[in-house]
Amino acid sequence: MTSTEQTDYVTDVDGVLQITIATAANGTSMDFAGINAGNAALRAPGFDAGAILLTGSGANFCAGGDVRGFAAAQDRSVHIHGLATDLHEFVRALDAARVPVIAAVHGWAAGAGMSLVLAADIAIGGSSTKMRPAYPGIGLSPDGGMSWLLPRIVGTGRASEILLTDAILDAEEARRLGILSRVVEDEQVLAEARALATTLANGPxxxxxxxxxxxxxxxxxxxxxxxxxxxxxxxxxxxxxxxxxxxxxxxxxxxxxxxxxx
Incomplete structure (x- = not known):
């Protein structure tokens, strides 16, 4: 991408590839148009960004999967298998990226949204940011790498408690555990994350x-x-x-x- 090229979900400005992973549609659940557009951008032969910025539009970073979509699917297993396949290709692309991955985490990061926070190198949250695995609440198991990433950040015992009890973590607890790198005022989350991403993109x-x-x-x-x-x-x-x-x-x-x- 050039410095001015953009789509509805992916922009590349000043060396920062910004990917919108959730939108206001469907209650800020994960938007797979954004996930797939981001995956394509990360794997493009001409990828030359110096940093990756994950964001959500609307009230939350990402409220998790579209559970109503799960319920409406003719074959729920096949439907969710396909979504997990797309999500996991995106997580693999983030993991393979040679540049820093920053998450601007405002509002809720639940389910797969929390997994993407864990996949970031640096996550910046707001004072009102909250996180929740959310899988036990709908009778499902984790995806997006949560069962691998969370214990490596917080330790196996704490990860077990968080996942099994479907714990809600506020911003300060998430920062203390190392899930969030820093906490700023809610209205400053995106600006702080974008400024950091730009600084890193212009670095070595x-x-x-x-x-x-x-x-x-x-x-x-x-x-x-x-x-x-x-x-x-x-x-x-x-x-x-x-x-x-x-x-x-x-x-x-x-x-x-x-x-x-x-």
């Missing part, structure tokens, strides 16, 4: 990619293996355009300019 993209890769590897690596990976990564970075610019700028006592740096 190769550094961000390396950080994300190291964090993923750390989930299964031993300390010794991770030390080897860090050594190779920092040595590679030292010879990269971004690494040279960053070190030279520090030595010359100026602000680094990472524009055009890989």
């Amino acid at each position: 993209r190769s550094t961000h990619a390396s950080i994300k890769k190291l964090l993923v590897q750390s989930k299964t690596a031993s300390l010794s293996e991770q030390l080897d990976s860090e050594r190779e990564a920092i040595a590679t970075a030292a010879a990269s355009p971004a690494g040279r610019e960053g070190v030279d700028a520090f030595a010359q006592k100026r602000k680094p300019n990472y524009a055009g740096q890989a």
Whole structure:
């Protein structure tokens, strides 16, 4: 996408790919037109954004799945299987992205909406933000990666309690648990998240990619293996355009300019 190209669900401005994952239609339930448009944008051959921003329009970030749509489906199992397939392809694309993923979480993030918050690298919530797994309330099990992501953020025991009791988490509790990175005033959520995404998009993209890769590897690596990976990564970075610019700028006592740096 160019810096001015946009669709109803995906915009690319100043290096930030903004994806709307829920709309006011159907009570801010997950909008799969947005999910699929976002998935297509993330997998496009010309993808060159420096950050990804997940947002919802309407009163909430995402109130979860369209339960009325579930109920109306001729074959509920087939219907939900198809939705989960599309959602999971989107989560895989977010996970594979070499750039930071930021979620602007206003209002409720429930069900699969909460899963997408967990999938973000940085999540910014408002003082009124609330989260809830919501699956036990409708007799379903988690999707969107929640059963994998939540225990890695809050620990297995706490994740079990949250999922099994269908706990409602307010903004401060979500921040304390590490689900939200920070909490701001409700009206500042989108502006704060967009400003952060723009700052990251204009930063050293190769550094961000390396950080994300190291964090993923750390989930299964031993300390010794991770030390080897860090050594190779920092040595590679030292010879990269971004690494040279960053070190030279520090030595010359100026602000680094990472524009055009890989």
